[in-house]
């Protein structure tokens with residue numbers, strides 16, 4: 024099998040953690056590194072989470088590099104209401120044994136991408152600060168990256184940050200502006216599709232029965248199932264309380280799935296810009312759907328998603344990983 028080499032830049036984060044697990048669970052993916060960027064939590068917390076989640080998946084060998092602690096211009100606004108103080112909801116994981124690399128994430132991204140031109144798929148599921156700096160520091164990255172899949176933006180969706188922004192873009196709109204206009208082979212995965220992929224209690228139950236069809240889980244606990252159940256319970260409570268939604272949007276896991284199953288979504292080539300002003304449109308993403316600007320498309324935007332297929336795929340992949348990590 025031709026495996027895709029994936030570099031994940033993330034801010035774990037519950038759904039980022041699920042994206043890491045999905046990468047580890049998928050034979051189509053060769054996860055070559057994880058970098059962290061300040062977003063959902065302090066970057067130090069996220070780095071620890073990335074290492075701990077990789078260890079949970081049996082992939083403590085994957086290198087992790089810590090990146091920027093805050094946006095290019097904006098200060099950090101951690102999403103502790105969404106992801107909990109430690110970033111992983113109610114889940115607790117053993118302290119990781121592995122250490123992060125001494126190298127800064129931006130330099131690590133540049134080094135890995137330039138060393139293997141045309142081979143690395145960059146998946147970004149946090150604020151785009153590290154990616155923007157990599158592009159500015161080493162513009163050759165733009166031509167060397169195979170594909171860049173970014174979770175961010177909201178178009179025909181009301182957003183999840185005031186007044187109608189999306190968290191990753193909202194945290195660092197200036198970085199998003201750099202990345203959107205850099206000329207990268209970019210696919211954007213906005214809330215329009217991710218908020219349709221809701222992980223619910225019934226998925227936890229389905230996963231539990233797939234992992235342990237015959238014996239009560241209490242007798243045979245799966246650390247992976249316990250992690251997913253505890254992390255998503257917090258995330259589900261947040262979505263219910265803050266947005267009146269049943270289930271939690273597993274934004275970043277859908278983004279990771281597009282590495283090997285791009286046909287899960289329908290995309291449109293569009294010219295997209297981000298609002299940098301402080302007015303009511305702050306950090307909003309705007310697509311030129313009717314080609315009024317005359318500007319050529321700068322990305323592919325996912326606008327439809329096969330929800331059932333993705334949720335089935337996600338549960339099955341987690342069941343497979345749980346079986347592997349229990350052996």
Ligand code: BDR
Nearest residue numbers: 036038148189190191274
């Ligand atoms: C994005 O914001 C973060 O809180 C999630 O991890 C996801 O990447 C959704 O807007």
Ligand code: CA
Nearest residue numbers: 036039148149
């Ligand atoms: Ca994220």
